[in-house]
Amino acid sequence: MRDARRQFAATAADLVESDDSVALVYAEISGQYLREVEARHPDRVVNVGIREQLLVNVGAGMALTGLRPIVHTFGSFLVERAFEQVKLGFAHQDVGGVLVGSGGSFDVSGGGRTHQSPGDVALLDTLPDISLHAPGNAVETDMVLRSAVAGSGLHYVRVVGQANACTFAVTSGNFHVVRRGAGATVVAVGPVLDAVVAATAGRDVTVLYTSTVRPFDARGLRAALGSPEVVLVEPWLAGTSARHVADALRDVPHRLLALGVDRVEHRRYGTPEQHVGAHGLDAAGIARALEEFLRPAARCGGQGANRRAATA
Amino acid sequence: MSETTRLMGLMTGDEKHSDAATSTLDVLRVLYERVLDVSPERVADVDRDRLYLSKGHGPMAYYAVLAERGFFPASWLAGWGGYDSPLGHHPDRNLVPGVEISSGSLGHGLPLAVGTALGLRAQGIDSRVVVLVGDAELDEGSNHEALALAVALELDALTVVVVDNRSASYAVAGRIEERFRTEGWHAVTVDGRDHDQLEKALAHRAVGRPGVVVAEVVEVVGR
Numbered sequence: 394m395r396d397a398r399r400q401f402a403a404t405a406a407d408l409v410e411s412d413d414s415v416a417l418v419y420a421e422i423s424g425q426y427l428r429e430v431e432a433r434h435p436d437r438v439v440n441v442g443i444r445e446q447l448l449v450n451v452g453a454g455m456a457l458t459g460l461r462p463i464v465h466t467f468g469s470f471l472v473e474r475a476f477e478q479v480k481l482g483f484a485h486q487d488v489g490g491v492l493v494g495s496g497g498s499f500d501v502s503g504g505g506r507t508h509q510s511p512g513d514v515a516l517l518d519t520l521p522d523i524s525l526h527a528p529g530n531a532v533e534t535d536m537v538l539r540s541a542v543a544g545s546g547l548h549y550v551r552v553v554g555q556a557n558a559c560t561f562a563v564t565s566g567n568f569h570v571v572r573r574g575a576g577a578t579v580v581a582v583g584p585v586l587d588a589v590v591a592a593t594a595g596r597d598v599t600v601l602y603t604s605t606v607r608p609f610d611a612r613g614l615r616a617a618l619g620s621p622e623v624v625l626v627e628p629w630l631a632g633t634s635a636r637h638v639a640d641a642l643r644d645v646p647h648r649l650l651a652l653g654v655d656r657v658e659h660r661r662y663g664t665p666e667q668h669v670g671a672h673g674l675d676a677a678g679i680a681r682a683l684e685e686f687l688r689p690a691a692r693c694g695g696q697g698a699n700r701r702a703a704t705a
Numbered sequence: 706m707s708e709t710t711r712l713m714g715l716m717t718g719d720e721k722h723s724d725a726a727t728s729t730l731d732v733l734r735v736l737y738e739r740v741l742d743v744s745p746e747r748v749a750d751v752d753r754d755r756l757y758l759s760k761g762h763g764p765m766a767y768y769a770v771l772a773e774r775g776f777f778p779a780s781w782l783a784g785w786g787g788y789d790s791p792l793g794h795h796p797d798r799n800l801v802p803g804v805e806i807s808s809g810s811l812g813h814g815l816p817l818a819v820g821t822a823l824g825l826r827a828q829g830i831d832s833r834v835v836v837l838v839g840d841a842e843l844d845e846g847s848n849h850e851a852l853a854l855a856v857a858l859e860l861d862a863l864t865v866v867v868v869d870n871r872s873a874s875y876a877v878a879g880r881i882e883e884r885f886r887t888e889g890w891h892a893v894t895v896d897g898r899d900h901d902q903l904e905k906a907l908a909h910r911a912v913g914r915p916g917v918v919v920a921e922v923v924e925v926v927g928r
Contacts (some may be wrong), residue, residue: 413828416823416824416827418820436823436826436827437827439823439858441850441854442850442853442854444850444853444854446812446816446846446847446850447816447819447847447850447851447854450813450816450817450819450820450847450851451816451817451819451820451823451854452820453817453820454816454817454818454819454820454821454822454823454824455820455821455823455824455827456820456824457805457806457817457820457821457824458751458821458824458825458828458830459751459824459828460824460827460828462820477810477813478813478816478847481807481810481813482813482816482817485797485807486798486799486806486807486817487798487799
């Protein structure tokens, strides 16, 4: 399958070609994939150089004239370095656009912390009404980008190397039921589905999937709920969507296990797969966490049950 | 006392920024009375000229000028800064007709204006984009990202007016004009209280490059 970032570039170029109201702003990153469309449409495809604060506000300034900007660089520089520009240039001005961050939590594993942004989704989640997307592979990246650009408001599309084998249609804010079971509900968000499917093999659980991080499908979670146990699996900071589960189930006594990237800075290089494993997000890690969380003894404590009780 | 000054008198409660407010008064009057092609009827017209008040601090003069030009009722001024007032101590484009950008945090207006100039050019619209910044606001590094790109992309629709009341902590005389000129901007310095000088400088549109007008307003006491 095609690399998701190359797919982003190809789809973005196609959108610029086919719609005069679409602009593309980038900051050197991915320029190798964008030269051709930039040469054809220099008025609407702009490389700002290594200037991320400018990158975001140039996109917002274009949006103030009615264009629909796609704004792209690594997530760490787009979201974390230029966060106030996202907050004020887009959200506070109340103009829309599509931010596309690549790299995610550890695509650039050898690059170290500077190029890793496990906190991007949590940070953007502080903004009102932002739509957050984590396409699970290149095909979903194409669909999500087209849908976000055709839509309105502010969107963030997280384009990463990790990929799911299966592709699901983009249904804004609706979980796909991958598998139905009588027990716990495991929610896989973005490119963690393959690991979740492997980790839950043989368990009587429901598996939900979505590439739409926000809006969160509270109704879908309630509808799918078997036993009142929820496992969230997210490839960014653990617990990022936990408050939405709590909101969705505010009148249902439940237990929640939120898996994701932990807050400890590992200071390791190597491969993305090694980082996925180190944060317990490979199939083996998820299976171990499920085993501990769903062990029958854990239920003996009622609402007071927790992981310590489960292992006691 | 001018009508604008009388209207400013209706606003109280932001004395901290009163110097900042009066320093921009003459520049704003000249822009709205003599230079910008915009009116209350054309606030949504894509062909209008745009003023981005980047230096959102001390917007009394801005509100007074907009009210005097009829963008919103002068009756709004008295309650400014109140919970129910659309007029904050920093302006919000979503609340005030005629306000083009919401500002307050420094260093955002010029980068936004670069994007707007690009967006207008891409749509074949020849309007001007004028950004008002303060001399101390230029401390913010984001401005310098914009300074370089605006020249590289030949954004001649873009004009920056720097209201220079020497409020920057490390000000060096002449440095602002020099810095813009070094980057390739058309640059002039004028008396920021002299309406004819301001009009001449602000009405000028350089060909193939952006322009800056440094409006010196060193004396702010006793007006």
